[in-house]
Structure formats: C-alpha cells, structure tokens
Amino acid sequence: MADQLDARIQKSQAALLRAGMYLLSRNQEASLSDIAREAAVGRSTLYRLYDTKEELVKAIAIHCLQAFDEATSHIEDEAESGLHAFHLMFKALFPLSVEMEFLMKVSELDEEDPELLAIFQQQANEIRKLVEYARAEGSLSHDIPVDWVVCLVDGLFYTSWISRREMPMDHDALADLAFQTFCHGVTHR
Amino acid sequence: MADQLDARIQKSQAALLRAGMYLLSRNQEASLSDIAREAAVGRSTLYRLYDTKEELVKAIAIHCLQAFDEATSHIEDEAESGLHAFHLMFKALFPLSVEMEFLMKVSELDEEDPELLAIFQQQANEIRKLVEYARAEGSLSHDIPVDWVVCLVDGLFYTSWISRREMPMDHDALADLAFQTFCHGVTHR
DNA sequence: TAGATATGATACAAATATGTTTCATAAGTG
DNA sequence: CACTTATGAAACATATTTGTATCATATCTA
Numbered sequence: 001m002a003d004q005l006d007a008r009i010q011k012s013q014a015a016l017l018r019a020g021m022y023l024l025s026r027n028q029e030a031s032l033s034d035i036a037r038e039a040a041v042g043r044s045t046l047y048r049l050y051d052t053k054e055e056l057v058k059a060i061a062i063h064c065l066q067a068f069d070e071a072t073s074h075i076e077d078e079a080e081s082g083l084h085a086f087h088l089m090f091k092a093l094f095p096l097s098v099e100m101e102f103l104m105k106v107s108e109l110d111e112e113d114p115e116l117l118a119i120f121q122q123q124a125n126e127i128r129k130l131v132e133y134a135r136a137e138g139s140l141s142h143d144i145p146v147d148w149v150v151c152l153v154d155g156l157f158y159t160s161w162i163s164r165r166e167m168p169m170d171h172d173a174l175a176d177l178a179f180q181t182f183c184h185g186v187t188h189r
Numbered sequence: 190m191a192d193q194l195d196a197r198i199q200k201s202q203a204a205l206l207r208a209g210m211y212l213l214s215r216n217q218e219a220s221l222s223d224i225a226r227e228a229a230v231g232r233s234t235l236y237r238l239y240d241t242k243e244e245l246v247k248a249i250a251i252h253c254l255q256a257f258d259e260a261t262s263h264i265e266d267e268a269e270s271g272l273h274a275f276h277l278m279f280k281a282l283f284p285l286s287v288e289m290e291f292l293m294k295v296s297e298l299d300e301e302d303p304e305l306l307a308i309f310q311q312q313a314n315e316i317r318k319l320v321e322y323a324r325a326e327g328s329l330s331h332d333i334p335v336d337w338v339v340c341l342v343d344g345l346f347y348t349s350w351i352s353r354r355e356m357p358m359d360h361d362a363l364a365d366l367a368f369q370t371f372c373h374g375v376t377h378r
Numbered sequence: 379t380a381g382a383t384a385t386g387a388t389a390c391a392a393a394t395a396t397g398t399t400t401c402a403t404a405a406g407t408g
Numbered sequence: 409c410a411c412t413t414a415t416g417a418a419a420c421a422t423a424t425t426t427g428t429a430t431c432a433t434a435t436c437t438a
Binding site: 027028029083138139140141142144145147148149150151152154155156158159160162163166167177180181182183184185186187188189 | 217218272298327328329330331333334336337338339340341343344345347348349351352355356366369370371372373374375376377378
C-alpha cells in the first residue's frame with residue numbers, strides 16, 4: 001500500500017493546491033490559467049487532475065480542513081480547561097492564515113456542494129462543542145448566547161488576518177491578543 | 190439649484206445602486222446583466238449611467254460610505270465618553286449590514302482605485318481616532334495595541350453579520366452583545 | 379534500459395461577460 | 409400640450425474563460 005501515485009502527479013497536485021489556495025484567497029476571480037501559471041504547471045495538466053474548477057476548489061478546501069484538523073488534533077490532550085483550549089486553538093490556527101482566508105471566502109461562495117457543506121458544518125460543530133464545554137465549565141458569561149461566542153471565534157480569526165495587513169506581528173503574539181480579547185475584552189480593568 | 194437630474198435618472202440610479210449592493214455583496218461575480226435585471230432596469234440604461242463595471246462599484250461604495258457617515262454623524266454630539274461612542278457606533282452601523290458586507294468585500298478587492306482607497310482610509314482613520322481618544326481617556330487596556338483595537342472593531346462588524354445568518358436577532362441586541370464583548374470579553378467575571 | 383505514463387504546447391469549440399450602437403417608444407419637463 | 413430626453417430591446421463586436429483533443433517530449437517505474 002505504498003503511494004500509488006506517480007511522483008509527477010503528486011508534485012503537480014501539491015503545486016496546484018498551493019497556488020490555487022494562494023490566488024483564490026486573494027482574488028476569487030482568479031482563472032485556471034492564472035493558477036496553472038502560478039503553479040508552474042501546464043493548463044492541460046490542471047484539467048487532467050481536476051475535471052472542473054469546482055473540483056479544484058473542493059480539493060483545496062478539503063486540504064485546508066485537513067490542515068486545520070492536524071493543527072488542532074493535539075488540543076484535546078493538552079488543554080487544561082475549556083478556556084485554555086481556545087488559547088491553544090488560536091495559537092494553532094493563526095499560522096494557517098492563508099488556509100483560513102481561503103476557507104472564509106469559499107464558505108460564503110460555495111453553498112451548493114453538499115459534501116463541502118458537511119465538512120464546514122462539522123468544523124463549525126467542533127467549535128460549538130468547545131464553546132458549550134467552556135460554558136458548562138462555568139467559564140463563560142451566561143447572558144451571552146452560545147451562537148454569538150461561536151461567531152466571535154470566527155470574528156477573531158478575521159480580526160487576526162486583517163490585522164496582519166496593518167501591523168506585522170508574530171502569530172503567537174496575535175493569538176495571545178485574541179485570547180485576551182476573547183476573555184476580557186479590551187477595556188482597562 | 191434644484192435637482193438637475195431627470196426623475197427617471199434618479200430612479201434608475203437608486204435602483205441600480207441598491208440592486209448592485211445587494212447582489213455584489215452576496216456574490217462578487219454577479220454580472221451587470223444580473224444587476225440590471227434585479228434592478229428592473231434595461232442593461233443599456235446601466236451602461237448609459239455607468240461607463241464601466243468599476244464605475245458602478247465605485248458609485249456603490251461611495252453610496253455606502255455616505256450612508257455610514259450619515260448614520261454616525263450624531264455620535265460626536267451624543268457620546269458621553271470614548272467607550273460610549275463605540276456603543277453608539279455599533280448601534281448605528283449594525284442596521285446597515287448590507288452596506289457593511291459590500292464594503293468589506295470590495296475593500297479587499299479594489300486596491301487599485303486611489304479615490305476609493307482614500308475614502309476607505311478616511312473611514313479607517315475615524316475609527317482609529319475614536320480608539321486613540323478612548324485610550325487617552327484611560328478606558329482601554331494599555332498592553333493592547335491601538336492597531337489591534339481598530340481591527341477588532343472591524344472584526345466585531347464581521348462577527349455581527351455572520352451571526353445574523355445563524356441566529357435571527359435584533360440589530361440593537363446584537364450591538365449590545367458586540368459592545369459587551371468589546372469591553373469585557375465573553376468570560377464569566 | 380525499455381516501456382509506460384504524465385506532461386506542456388497548441389489548436390479548437392462553446393459559453394459568457396463586457397461594451398457599443400441603433401431606434402422606436404415611453405416618460406418627464408416647461 | 410409640445411418638446412425634449414431617458415428608456416428598453418436588439419443586434420453586434422470583442423475578450424476572456426472554460427473545457428476538450430492531439431501529439432511529441434520528458435520523466436518515472438520496474
């Protein structure tokens with residue numbers, strides 16, 4: 001059960017996923033020609049590996065979600081509390097800013113494909129479970145709805161990647177800021 | 190100096206701005222045919238009033254920014270403190286969710302046009318001034334950078350409009366939630 | 379090394395979007 | 409009401425993009 005794929009295919013696929021993620025996250029209207037050029041791969045090869053544009057987008061999205069899963073898989077074991085899990089999550093996911101940006105844009109666009117939708121919802125559900133755990137733990141204020149907290153997590157992801165355009169900052173420091181904001185807001189105590 | 194514009198032009202323009210704002214905020218790839226159809230206006234008329242697609246987008250963006258200015262103009266007088274101004278701002282701007290969504294998407298896309306860029310930066314600057322005022326007032330924590338707070342405001346706008354997709358909620362209640370989060374985060378005190 | 383297979387270049391077809399022009403008709407204006 | 413002007417429909421040209429097919433060449437595998 002070694003890798004069944006030709007080395008050339010693996011290389012092309014990796015290059016296309018990377019280029020597609022990069023270009024499409026910056027500009028949804030990027031063409032397949034653009035992506036092939038950025039990947040330094042012939043346009044024919046792109047169409048050979050992905051029948052349609054949708055298929056490429058889906059492959060990239062799945063790739064991003066896998067990266068997320070890998071980056072967060074350790075949290076379950078390491079987290080000492082529900083709140084701590086959020087801190088670890090910010091630290092784990094902020095470095096994946098390109099993946100984050102891509103998924104944010106695609107998740108708005110691609111509401112047709114049931115397969116993708118299922119993965120998105122699964123991802124959202126994991127955050128929701130985290131929120132509910134922290135709430136049950138007594139860490140979260142009770143007059144704040146679970147739904148809002150779930151959205152706030154996404155909102156802090158968004159905050160972090162727009163802030164990286166303005167202030168060049170360490171991913172880790174950004175995660176600390178987001179976590180502090182999440183817990184206590186930004187006012188003087 | 191009465192309105193120099195024919196009533197028909199005014200009506201067409203208003204319909205096109207509205208339809209364009211609506212469709213483009215949901216899907217950046219909406220075509221001019223789509224927009225004309227949504228506006229119940231002939232495609233020829235669209236091209237007569239806006240030479241290019243860029244011009245239409247710019248007109249919509251300016252329209253949105255004007256709406257923002259109008260909605261927030263009262264804050265300067267009414268705000269009793271720097272923090273209170275943020276609360277008023279959330280209350281004033283959250284109802285403009287379509288305008289907000291449009292501007293967020295366009296501001297990422299349209300980084301060429303200097304005129305638009307200038308308006309965006311002016312808008313961002315007003316938020317920055319608000320943040321700096323609140324900081325000088327002693328309301329904001331000193332170990333949190335001004336840049337982060339500025340981005341957080343945008344992030345809470347984002348949070349609010351994704352939350353409206355999941356939980357149907359009053360704009361006003363949403364603004365309260367955002368303000369509370371801004372001030373104290375979401376943890377139990 | 380020999381055979382299998384992925385690749386890039388090219389040409390091609392079809393669909394779609396942008397932008398222009400024309401003209402009879404409808405609507406506002408004075 | 410008479411006149412001016414905006415409108416919608418249609419035809420048209422152009423550019424871009426998607427997707428397919430072919431074929432000589434380069435690269436991997438066994």
